[in-house]
Amino acid sequence: DKGGHRHWMAKEIAEQPAILSDTLAHYLTPQGPALPDGVDFADVDRIVMVACGSAYLACLTAKYWIEGLARIPVEVDVASEFRYREPPLGERTLAILVSQSGETADTLAALRYCKGQARILSVVNVPTSSIAREADVTLPIHAGAEIGVASTKAFTAQLAVLAAVALKAASDKGALDAAALAAHAADLARMPALVAQALLAEPELQAIARNLAEARDILFLGRGAMYPLALEGALKLKEISYIHAEAYAAGELKHGPIALVDEHVPVVVFAPSDALLPKTVSNMHEVMARSGRIVMIGDADSLQTGGDGLWRQARMPQGPHLWAPLLYAVPAQLLAYHTAIAKGTDVDQPRNLAKSVTVE
Numbered sequence: 001d002k003g004g005h006r007h008w009m010a011k012e013i014a015e016q017p018a019i020l021s022d023t024l025a026h027y028l029t030p031q032g033p034a035l036p037d038g039v040d041f042a043d044v045d046r047i048v049m050v051a052c053g054s055a056y057l058a059c060l061t062a063k064y065w066i067e068g069l070a071r072i073p074v075e076v077d078v079a080s081e082f083r084y085r086e087p088p089l090g091e092r093t094l095a096i097l098v099s100q101s102g103e104t105a106d107t108l109a110a111l112r113y114c115k116g117q118a119r120i121l122s123v124v125n126v127p128t129s130s131i132a133r134e135a136d137v138t139l140p141i142h143a144g145a146e147i148g149v150a151s152t153k154a155f156t157a158q159l160a161v162l163a164a165v166a167l168k169a170a171s172d173k174g175a176l177d178a179a180a181l182a183a184h185a186a187d188l189a190r191m192p193a194l195v196a197q198a199l200l201a202e203p204e205l206q207a208i209a210r211n212l213a214e215a216r217d218i219l220f221l222g223r224g225a226m227y228p229l230a231l232e233g234a235l236k237l238k239e240i241s242y243i244h245a246e247a248y249a250a251g252e253l254k255h256g257p258i259a260l261v262d263e264h265v266p267v268v269v270f271a272p273s274d275a276l277l278p279k280t281v282s283n284m285h286e287v288m289a290r291s292g293r294i295v296m297i298g299d300a301d302s303l304q305t306g307g308d309g310l311w312r313q314a315r316m317p318q319g320p321h322l323w324a325p326l327l328y329a330v331p332a333q334l335l336a337y338h339t340a341i342a343k344g345t346d347v348d349q350p351r352n353l354a355k356s357v358t359v360e
């Protein structure tokens with residue numbers, strides 16, 4: 001039952017505050033992370049994260065968190081490359097496999113490759129799935145069944161679990177003291193309410209989407225953990241609206257993609273008021289100087305800093321910068337959703353796509 005929503009995707013987007021609260025309740029206390037026995041990073045000196053699609057982008061986001069908080073090097077791979085490259089692993093390597101369905105063929109094959117060579121942790125939505133059963137330890141994301149082909153609530157629930165994993169890694173490594181750990185945990189616990197506030201920007205995002213629907217190509221930019229989010233925004237948009245979209249780390253713009261910029265190519269920028277904002281704003285100016293049309297998604301402070309000359313903007317609540325990807329996932333989803341509605345495409349079952357890719 002779609003609960004009064006027109007599409008499963010709309011329902012699943014709207015459910016996120018409640019689901020994130022529930023997911024975090026499984027893995028977080030006011031003191032810090034609460035993960036099951038067997039998740040211990042004390043003697044882990046390298047992490048490899050492997051997944052496909054949006055789950056891969058959740059891993060790319062978590063790399064910023066784990067490396068930043070725990071100082072453990074993290075490599076992230078798409079499963080189809082990892083499994084055939086057969087990278088060297090080792091006793092002190094932890095492999096983390098992330099999959100909503102737990103049945104994605106390439107991710108399962110990657111897990112089987114890791115067996116006997118590294119410790120294996122899986123982060124899945126379906127606890128009875130193959131990937132859950134074959135891992136040494138499994139962390140369910142508790143998102144409930146996800147029906148829309150475009151992943152939404154599973155993506156943010158994966159982020160929530162991986163955020164708790166990053167805090168646990170930092171704690172095990174002694175990289176954060178108890179006070180810092182509790183402060184980050186308290187910030188993380190605020191995210192479900194902030195996501196609920198972000199959902200209130202839907203009318204602005206819907207209006208922007210009507211403009212985006214007229215474009216043939218769209219660029220997405222972000223820096224730091226907003227870069228994987230830009231990739232997620234572009235993936236979601238392509239998937240359901242069939243508009244060509246590409247994402248770049250904002251600093252890469254002048255190494256090639258800026259050649260694409262003209263008044264016909266909207267450029268969506270995810271830019272909270274974090275330490276990298278001045279750099280992102282200068283990239284936005286480079287785009288505007290070439291008649292590019294910027295859609296800036298920011299908070300009150302960043303919109304004030306970067307606001308001049310914008311084509312469109314949408315305002316997110318001000319929140320903890322570290323966990324901003326959880327918040328900015330919402331406008332990424334809603335822009336894609338409303339662009340698809342404006343184009344009249346099949347939102348829940350886009351052409352050529354299956355919910356679960358169980359063949360190579």
Ligand code: M6R
Pocket residue numbers: 052053054055056098099100101102103104107149150151152236239355356357
């Ligand atoms: O079930 P999985 O998480 O392993 O699926 C991975 C991808 O197929 C999936 O995230 C896909 O990219 C989504 N349709 C993205 O919205």
